Amino acid sequence: MRTAFIETLCDLAAEDDRIWLVTGDLGYSVLERFAERFPGRYVNAGVAEQNMTGVAAGLALSGKIVFAYSIANFPIMRCLEQVRNDVCYHGLNVKIVAVGGGFAYGAAGYTHYGVEDIAVMRALPAMSVVAPGDPTEARLLTRALVEHSGPCYMRLGKAREPVVHEGEPKLAIGKAILLREGSDLALMSTGGMLKTAVEVAQGLGADGMSVRVLSMHTVKPLDGEAVQAALRETSAVFTLEEHRETGGLGSAVAEVVAESGVHCTSVRHTGVRGVIFKRFGIKDEVLHEIGSQDYLRERSGLSPNGIIAAIREVMARAR
Amino acid sequence: MSSSVALARTIRSHALRMVHHANASHIGSCLSMADLLAVLYRTVLRVDPARPEWPDRDRVLLSKGHGAAVMYAVLAERGFFPVEWLDTYCDDGSKLPGHITSRDVPGVEVSTGSLGHGLPIASGIALAGKRDGKTYRTFVILSDGELDEGSNWEAILFAAHHRLDTLVAIVDYNEIQSFGRVKDVIDLEPLAEKWRACRWAVREIDGHDHAQIEEALSGVPFEPGKPSCVIAHTVKGKGVSFMEDSLAWHYKSPDAEQLARALAEVRGEE
Numbered sequence: 001m002r003t004a005f006i007e008t009l010c011d012l013a014a015e016d017d018r019i020w021l022v023t024g025d026l027g028y029s030v031l032e033r034f035a036e037r038f039p040g041r042y043v044n045a046g047v048a049e050q051n052m053t054g055v056a057a058g059l060a061l062s063g064k065i066v067f068a069y070s071i072a073n074f075p076i077m078r079c080l081e082q083v084r085n086d087v088c089y090h091g092l093n094v095k096i097v098a099v100g101g102g103f104a105y106g107a108a109g110y111t112h113y114g115v116e117d118i119a120v121m122r123a124l125p126a127m128s129v130v131a132p133g134d135p136t137e138a139r140l141l142t143r144a145l146v147e148h149s150g151p152c153y154m155r156l157g158k159a160r161e162p163v164v165h166e167g168e169p170k171l172a173i174g175k176a177i178l179l180r181e182g183s184d185l186a187l188m189s190t191g192g193m194l195k196t197a198v199e200v201a202q203g204l205g206a207d208g209m210s211v212r213v214l215s216m217h218t219v220k221p222l223d224g225e226a227v228q229a230a231l232r233e234t235s236a237v238f239t240l241e242e243h244r245e246t247g248g249l250g251s252a253v254a255e256v257v258a259e260s261g262v263h264c265t266s267v268r269h270t271g272v273r274g275v276i277f278k279r280f281g282i283k284d285e286v287l288h289e290i291g292s293q294d295y296l297r298e299r300s301g302l303s304p305n306g307i308i309a310a311i312r313e314v315m316a317r318a319r
Numbered sequence: 320m321s322s323s324v325a326l327a328r329t330i331r332s333h334a335l336r337m338v339h340h341a342n343a344s345h346i347g348s349c350l351s352m353a354d355l356l357a358v359l360y361r362t363v364l365r366v367d368p369a370r371p372e373w374p375d376r377d378r379v380l381l382s383k384g385h386g387a388a389v390m391y392a393v394l395a396e397r398g399f400f401p402v403e404w405l406d407t408y409c410d411d412g413s414k415l416p417g418h419i420t421s422r423d424v425p426g427v428e429v430s431t432g433s434l435g436h437g438l439p440i441a442s443g444i445a446l447a448g449k450r451d452g453k454t455y456r457t458f459v460i461l462s463d464g465e466l467d468e469g470s471n472w473e474a475i476l477f478a479a480h481h482r483l484d485t486l487v488a489i490v491d492y493n494e495i496q497s498f499g500r501v502k503d504v505i506d507l508e509p510l511a512e513k514w515r516a517c518r519w520a521v522r523e524i525d526g527h528d529h530a531q532i533e534e535a536l537s538g539v540p541f542e543p544g545k546p547s548c549v550i551a552h553t554v555k556g557k558g559v560s561f562m563e564d565s566l567a568w569h570y571k572s573p574d575a576e577q578l579a580r581a582l583a584e585v586r587g588e589e
Binding site: 040041043045046048050051052053054055056057058059060061062063064081082085086089090 | 421428429430431432433435436438439440441442443444445446447448450451469470473474476477480
């Protein structure tokens with residue numbers, strides 16, 4: 001995803017000299033191509049994220065569209081108050097890009113798990129929050145961020161994520177992308193879980209279930225219409241994210257579900273129709289385990305087979 | 320046009336009335352930098368109140384955003400917005416909150432309030448100007464207490480590395496921070512040497528001597544290729560005898576009787 005991001009950013013920067021790239025001393029083997037082509041619009045701010053964010057704000061106040069890049073939590077948590085006050089308070093064109101969302105740096109240990117980022121960024125007024133599901137979406141979202149006016153946060157994976165989309169979907173910030181139509185249940189995925197969502201749909205499809213798959217590449221503003229449609233047109237909604245269960249996509253969708261007037265379970269003998277709702281995410285605990293992204297997903301119940309088994313159980317109980 | 324000394328008296332009076340009206344804090348912080356602002360806005364800055372967004376204007380960022388009252392006062396007196404606005408300071412629905420905002424207030428460059436934010440933003444503005452070949456200067460006014468914030472030292476390293484010689488940091492060194500004397504809380508000394516070691520060009524001045532202020536602020540950059548730091552030795556509450564050098568007046572607001580005495584002193588009647 002990071003390659004898709006930087007290639008797209010270079011293409012855009014060639015057309016628009018307002019585009020700048022600021023990094024917190026990270027991006028080896030990725031950002032060089034921008035730095036070499038546009039040295040006058042590239043800044044390595046050093047290992048100093050508070051200043052990096054303030055500098056990005058100052059550049060944006062001077063008319064620039066600034067991408068501020070670093071790993072996982074560094075460009076949002078170390079400098080959270082700069083993001084809130086310098087960027088969001090002023091409504092500036094600063095696009096924060098975090099590489100390594102979720103467990104992408106799983107072997108690096110807890111400091112490098114980017115698993116609360118969506119919740120933290122979603123809490124900030126004026127901030128749009130996006131998490132591409134594959135390199136195609138990363139490319140399209142990078143372009144969309146430039147066209148979008150105001151603060152954005154984009155969570156990327158790392159490298160070599162599979163392309164999930166066939167061809168190029170139509171993408172707009174705030175609009176879910178339908179990958180697969182279905183009427184029994186809906187899977188809503190954000191970020192790098194998109195491939196898993198498709199695999200889960202295939203697995204459940206083999207059971208005879210008709211499964212809708214939606215890429216929720218934008219968590220804020222959430223596509224509430226897509227959620228409402230899923231509540232109307234299917235009997236179960238599941239959210240998938242490599243993020244805490246608290247505060248991320250699952251919470252955002254739950255907020256829509258809770259206010260939708262739909263019952264979350266069928267009320268027996270009354271004929272009231274209910275819709276099952278469940279979040280798949282990472283439990284609210286400090287994770288001391290390390291390992292590959294796949295290993296940590298599996299341990300968190302986020303492997304395709306783990307999710308398939310859990311959904312089968314939930315659906316069977318509801319019958 | 321009135322002198323900077325007259326302007327300083329006027330904005331001190333405004334600030335006193337404003338904090339009295341609002342029962343607000345931070346009058347000591349306002350009075351300590353009144354002379355710096357008066358000289359900046361009367362004789363140093365290239366600004367045009369009729370065109371607050373003029374791209375080539377000098378920028379002033381108030382990093383010590385709690386000094387808002389006196390900053391609003393100088394901007395109003397300089398013609399950026401009507402002086403009547405000052406009467407609404409901190410009122411319900413007012414444009415003028417107790418920590419400075421740029422939202423709908425002409426002449427204010429950035430909103431601050433939490434400390435340690437101004438210098439990094441100013442560094443970004445100065446960097447943009449330098450890379451775009453602009454000649455505007457970026458002044459940022461810092462408190463002494465906020466130099467405890469690590470973000471400032473990140474920016475100090477950054478600005479020197481990028482040779483931002485259109486950037487000017489002015490430290491309002493009144494030696495009192497929120498909960499005590501600077502030397503007792505986190506001693507900054509030797510302060511000038513710290514900035515110099517970080518490759519800034521530094522001058523120390525009496526922050527109430529208008530000739531010294533003008534000489535220093537008009538003489539930037541002090542060295543080509545280096546950002547400039549003016550350490551302005553000031554007195555918290557300067558101009559009102561019973562407020563001077565007092566921690567209490569970081570918080571207290573003058574009552575009607577105190578206001579009358581303070582205004583008389585500021586006008587030079589006592």
